Amino acid sequence: FVERPPNVDLVVRACQNRRIAAAQDEPGLLFDLIDAQPEQGRVTVTIPAAPGRKARAATLAIRFALVILRRPCNGADPALPETVSVTLVDVREVSQPEDGSEPVHWRLLTTHGVATLTDARRIVDLYRTRWIIEEFFRTLKSAGFDIEAADLGDPHAMINFVAAATIAAVTIKQLVQARDGNTDQLLSDAFDPDDQPIIEAISAKLEGKTERQRNPYPIGTLAFAAWVIARLGGWTGYYGKPGPKVMRIGLAEFNAIKVGTTLKLLDV
Incomplete structure (x- = not known):
């Protein structure tokens, strides 16, 4: 995130419960922080078919919050800054799919500004283009x-x-x-x-x-x-x-x- 070119924005799916800089009464881990946020709205999208899975309409609950990621303790370049600010968009399917597949749950870290549900929906749509790219x-x-x-x-x-x-x-x-x-x-x-x-x-x-x-x-x-x-x-x-x-x-x-x-x- 720190070393990206100035004309490039990123949308990255988080897989690790990273350390964050937080206030005294806030959780100090990424996932814990977003789990404590209220829903900012819901959107409905079509999840395309895949081997062993039928296409379906999914209602997604959206949460988002500005987060300050800490530099990793191990393996990080010490010349990097101590923290970097990004936005976390949390996307969760609100019901269990009828076909038994895993409900959608994406935690998306982005350098794009996210202030409204429309902004968050844009991040979701950007991330979903990965299927076409793949x-x-x-x-x-x-x-x-x-x-x-x-x-x-x-x-x-x-x-x-x-x-x-x-x-x-x-x-x-x-x-x-x-x-x-x-x-x-x-x-x-x-x-x-x-x-x-x-x-x-x-x-x-x-x-x-x-x-x-x-x-x-x-x-x-x-x-x-x-x-x-x-x-x-x-x-x-x-x-x-x-x-x-x-x-x-x-x-x-x-x-x-x-x-x-x-x-x-x-x-x-």
Whole structure:
């Protein structure tokens, strides 16, 4: 917190019950202090689905307070100041989830100013974007392009590979988010204009006779394209939802088809 650049703010989930500077009648530990604060309000958010967990609406009780963290006793640079002031935003789900999963409880330390419930909600929303960030890096790594295993000795080649993989990973992430038709994005948000007639032709070719084998989304939407790419990636339309691995395979298949449409095989 002390050494952050002046143009950077932080939101960090606290996992340790840190020592704090407190008045004589106040607790001297971070969690004890926030536990003693009254609720400043409640907000309702959607907790997205995850393996073994269904999506659900969660009502969260919000507490926040300015806290003064003490420098750790062991291992800290003695040149650092004795204390640093940050805000702690405490977020707790008020009821037990019906699926038996653990209720949400986040303790978020931030350098952002928090004076109102609206400010606190903004911190919660900022923290929740970590899911998108984690899924993006998962696509770059184990669920997609496995960049950590790339055997490239030339640093410039590695930079070019990671840049290309990053662009593809963003497209894959957009397709995963659009697969249920909830993002209102257009096909042009992730594809070139020339890609649309190819995607429409593939959709018509892939559609089957049953309702679940037909593309349910409007032509020109990213959800329409996501259905096509998922089918190309091996998704049948019947079981589960297509994830980044399926979208990666499907996007590679689509790009191969796209290249094929440009070939003129006059002399084979």
